[in-house]
Amino acid sequence: MSDLTVNPWKRHGKDRLYVNLRDGTTVAWADRATKVVTIKVQKYRDEALALLRRHLGDGITVASASASAPPSRPASPLRQPNHSAPRRSIERPAYLPPLSPGEDLARNRPGAGLLGMIAERGPSTVQRLRAKVLRQSSEWDNWYTGLEGERRVGRELARLSAQGWRVLHGIPKSNGGDIDHLLIGPGGVFNINTKTHQGASVWVGDTMAKVNGGQPKPYAAASKAEAEYVRGVLERYCDFAVAVEPVLVFVGIESLRRAATQFTVRIYQEREVAALGPLTGRLTLEQVERAYAVARHRRVWLKA
Numbered sequence: 001m002s003d004l005t006v007n008p009w010k011r012h013g014k015d016r017l018y019v020n021l022r023d024g025t026t027v028a029w030a031d032r033a034t035k036v037v038t039i040k041v042q043k044y045r046d047e048a049l050a051l052l053r054r055h056l057g058d059g060i061t062v063a064s065a066s067a068s069a070p071p072s073r074p075a076s077p078l079r080q081p082n083h084s085a086p087r088r089s090i091e092r093p094a095y096l097p098p099l100s101p102g103e104d105l106a107r108n109r110p111g112a113g114l115l116g117m118i119a120e121r122g123p124s125t126v127q128r129l130r131a132k133v134l135r136q137s138s139e140w141d142n143w144y145t146g147l148e149g150e151r152r153v154g155r156e157l158a159r160l161s162a163q164g165w166r167v168l169h170g171i172p173k174s175n176g177g178d179i180d181h182l183l184i185g186p187g188g189v190f191n192i193n194t195k196t197h198q199g200a201s202v203w204v205g206d207t208m209a210k211v212n213g214g215q216p217k218p219y220a221a222a223s224k225a226e227a228e229y230v231r232g233v234l235e236r237y238c239d240f241a242v243a244v245e246p247v248l249v250f251v252g253i254e255s256l257r258r259a260a261t262q263f264t265v266r267i268y269q270e271r272e273v274a275a276l277g278p279l280t281g282r283l284t285l286e287q288v289e290r291a292y293a294v295a296r297h298r299r300v301w302l303k304a
Contacts, residue, residue, distance in 0.1 A: 004019050005020055006052065016031055017052060021044075025289075026286040027039070030055075097297075099296065103298040104296055105169075105171055105296045106296045108168065110151045110154025110169045111148075114150065116170075146194070149195070149251035149270075152251055156273040160185070160274070163185070165187075166292040167184070168292075172298065179226060180192055184292050186280040186282065188282035189283075192248075193219070193223050193226070193247070193248050194249050196250075197211050197251075198253075200253045201213070201255045204258050205261075206259060207221035207224075208220065223248055227244040227245060234294055237294040242291060248268070250268070250270070
């Protein structure tokens with residue numbers, strides 16, 4: 001048999017079994033209560049049915065082609081993302097190679113990119129102790145502040161897993177730098193940038209942000225550009241359009257104001273990230289798993 005696995009799924013009163021390939025692609029799914037099976041990839045029909053019979057026993061019924069799509073999810077009463085990808089024809093997706101442990105970004109912890117920089121170019125233990133004892137500021141302070149901010153946001157994002165969301169951290173980009181966090185779930189795909197400014201007052205406009213009234217920083221513009229980068233990578237390996245919405249999360253700030261015209265980037269303080277949890281209606285379960293299977297591959301980002 002092929003490398004097929006059977007995965008249980010319970011949510012919103014539904015109890016299903018999904019048959020997936022190793023890369024997360026769903027080839028069939030079954031409703032436990034009715035024993036009705038929907039075949040998504042005909043090539044694996046016989047193998048999928050054999051596996052499902054082990055779990056469901058006899059009496060399995062295969063759904064007709066007209067009933068092959070799972071029920072649509074209800075639209076969320078919360079604000080739906082505005083940053084939607086234009087409708088266009090999707091070319092045949094590129095081949096996604098097998099995932100090796102060394103290339104699996106799901107193993108990254110929050111702040112993985114900064115941890116790598118600190119390990120490579122940061123201070124030694126002696127240098128850190130000296131600066132701490134002498135209460136001296138150093139060029140590395142911002143790195144450690146940023147690291148703590150990403151860890152705090154990472155903890156908030158981890159809470160969303162119970163609502164069907166997948167999260168990755170420290171995704172390397174081919175042009176340098178990294179994507180702090182990538183959230184994939186029923187409500188869509190979100191690239192999340194964490195900005196830590198302890199005790200600061202922050203204003204965010206259409207493209208720029210100001211911290212304590214200082215020089216403009218292109219936070220919003222950079223987040224929108226990063227969303228397009230993410231969309232391009234995911235759509236190269238997915239057979240469906242992937243709308244990616246940018247998110248800015250500010251950590252440790254005193255106040256946050258948004259321009260009235262700012263509606264293309266979601267802007268939160270760290271504890272407000274939970275607002276993403278109830279969003280739904282953008283991706284099916286199969287699409288979530290496919291996008292996640294692509295996104296966790298280090299190689300696909302470095303080829304972009």
